[in-house]
Amino acid sequence: MKISHTLVALDVESTGIWIEKDKIIEIALVKYMPDGKKETYEKKINPGIPIPKAVTDLTGISNEDVRGAPSFEAVAPEILAFLGDADLAGFNIKRFDLPLLTREFADIGVKFDWETKRTYDAQMIFHLNEKRDLSAAYQFYCGKELVGAHSALADSEAIFEILEKQVAKYGEGQEDLSVLAKYEYSSFMEFFDVDKKFCWWHGKLYPMFGKYRRKTSVEEIAKTDAPYLHWLLKSDFKEDVKTMIKAALKGVFPSHQKKGDAAPVSGPEAPGLF
Secondary structure, three states: OOOOOOEEEEEEEEOOOOOOOOOEEEEEEEEEOOOOOEEEEEEEOOOOOOOOHHHHHHHOOOOHHHOOOOOHHHHHHHHHHHHOOOEEEEOOHHHHHHHHHHHHHHHOOOOOOHHHOOEEEHHHHHHHHOOOOHHHHHHHHHOOOOOOOOOHHHHHHHHHHHHHHHHHHHOOOOOOHHHHHHOOOOOOOEEOOOOOOEEEEOOEEEEOOOOOOOOOOHHHHHHHOHHHHHHHOOOOOOHHHHHHHHHHHOOOOOOOOOOOOOOOOOHHHOOOOO
């Protein structure tokens, strides 16, 4: 592949998937130059907040691993210098890595305008060119074209055939359909209510809607904008949510701690993170 302009392929690992609040724990930048030269920048970063166990299980990066690592602010000049005016590449970088990086820079008062750069997102190219619809799945697993695609009956029958092939492929010798039940997407998101209107983040509850969406906790809202919570009580929320809001207005805030996670702490008391 010919490269006419310097390209940096990048990836970040973070404490979670909330672009508005989560922090980078590792960044890797690989620079490819038109003359064939290659440079690498890799750094673990102290996020200043506990790393959830689910993230450690996924990335292998623990609180202990970043205990003595520099903060993002400390390495920001190095990152900017390494990126220079290079084009950017990654997998899902337009929806996650670059927006998260932009917010990290903004938190320290630095503008990072990646949208002015030429960007190649391999995930977008992949999804646009390699279809992931039912017909594609039928072709992949059953090895034949789905005749009558988008006919409800043909699609329903194709689903059963696909499941048969998936049991054979992934069932590890078992033949019962229930073997596929273990294949579920895991999520870092833990919701307070079935309607997914409120979500936990580091021990505090955040609304997933409205002007405070994913940015301000229920506790902070109760202390700074109680009328907003009173207004929410007039809305069509389920009783468990209304009970939580009423308690918050009285100064009693919901608490939550995932099994195996570090206790949610903030400020200088966060163990080993500063």
